Amino acid sequence: DAGITQSPRHKVTETGTPVTLRCHQTENHRYMYWYRQDPGHGLRLIHYSYGVKDTDKGEVSDGYSVSRSKTEDFLLTLESATSSQTSVYFCAISFDRVYEQYFGPGTRLTVT
Amino acid sequence: GENVEQHPSTLSVQEGDSAVIKCTYSDSASNYFPWYKQELGKGPQLIIDIRSNVGEKKDQRIAVTLNKTAKHFSLHITETQPEDSAVYFCAATRNSGNTPLVFGKGTRLSVIA
Numbered sequence: 001d002a003g004i005t006q007s008p009r010h011k012v013t014e015t016g017t018p019v020t021l022r023c024h025q026t027e028n029h030r031y032m033y034w035y036r037q038d039p040g041h042g043l044r045l046i047h048y049s050y051g052v053k054d055t056d057k058g059e060v061s062d063g064y065s066v067s068r069s070k071t072e073d074f075l076l077t078l079e080s081a082t083s084s085q086t087s088v089y090f091c092a093i094s095f096d097r098v099y100e101q102y103f104g105p106g107t108r109l110t111v112t
Numbered sequence: 113g114e115n116v117e118q119h120p121s122t123l124s125v126q127e128g129d130s131a132v133i134k135c136t137y138s139d140s141a142s143n144y145f146p147w148y149k150q151e152l153g154k155g156p157q158l159i160i161d162i163r164s165n166v167g168e169k170k171d172q173r174i175a176v177t178l179n180k181t182a183k184h185f186s187l188h189i190t191e192t193q194p195e196d197s198a199v200y201f202c203a204a205t206r207n208s209g210n211t212p213l214v215f216g217k218g219t220r221l222s223v224i225a
Contacts, residue, residue: 033212042118042201042217043156050210058212090155098144098163098207103155 003027004104006091012110019078021107023091025071031094032074033101034058034066036087043090049074050097081111114139116204118216125192126224133219135202136184142204145185146213147176150199159200160187192223 003026013019034046045058047066055066065077078085091104115138125131146161162169162176169176178185189196199220203213
């Protein structure tokens with residue numbers, strides 16, 4: 001398995017609180033991605049990074065921010081969590097955009 | 113931007129039968145088309161991909177076909193087995209800039225023993 005870890009794996013938080021999810025890779029891949037997965041919507045891209053400090057928005061970026069200060073870490077922050085952000089969040093990495101994306105195990109986030 | 117439609121959303125087949133999942137894409141410049149399988153409680157995993165310079169690719173019981181003119185591609189699974197039960201996602205992207213993959217909404221395949 002590709003060396004990708006996500007932390008935490010499960011989190012329950014209250015509306016209005018800040019939340020940070022961490023993705024860590026040991027593969028030295030250039031590209032990193034954050035997706036959310038919801039029933040009926042499949043995988044939707046939140047933000048992605050194509051290098052240290054190089055990030056861009058995806059399809060559903062509102063309410064989320066990201067940071068990548070090191071090749072191996074990509075952080076996803078919900079500044080003020082809302083119930084609509086209850087979801088399973090997946091991090092993925094790839095050597096290049098048109099190469100295989102390796103997915104992490106996911107983080108289940110519940111906002112009450 | 114790219115838009116990927118995937119059908120059907122659910123599919124049930126008898127063990128041993130074939131399963132076909134179809135996807136259409138909107139961006140004629142897209143040239144990379146992977147398929148991912150997601151088992152319960154896990155992240156998606158690449159099972160096969162195809163690039164626009166070929167029309168078909170096979171790997172044991174799975175195959176993918178691509179019709180660039182019609183802008184659609186399909187996943188074929190033959191001799192289905194219970195362990196093929198999962199959610200399958202198609203995706204597409206073009207090889208320019210930093211444009212990421214765009215995924216379809218997924219197909220839940222159930223193989224009935």
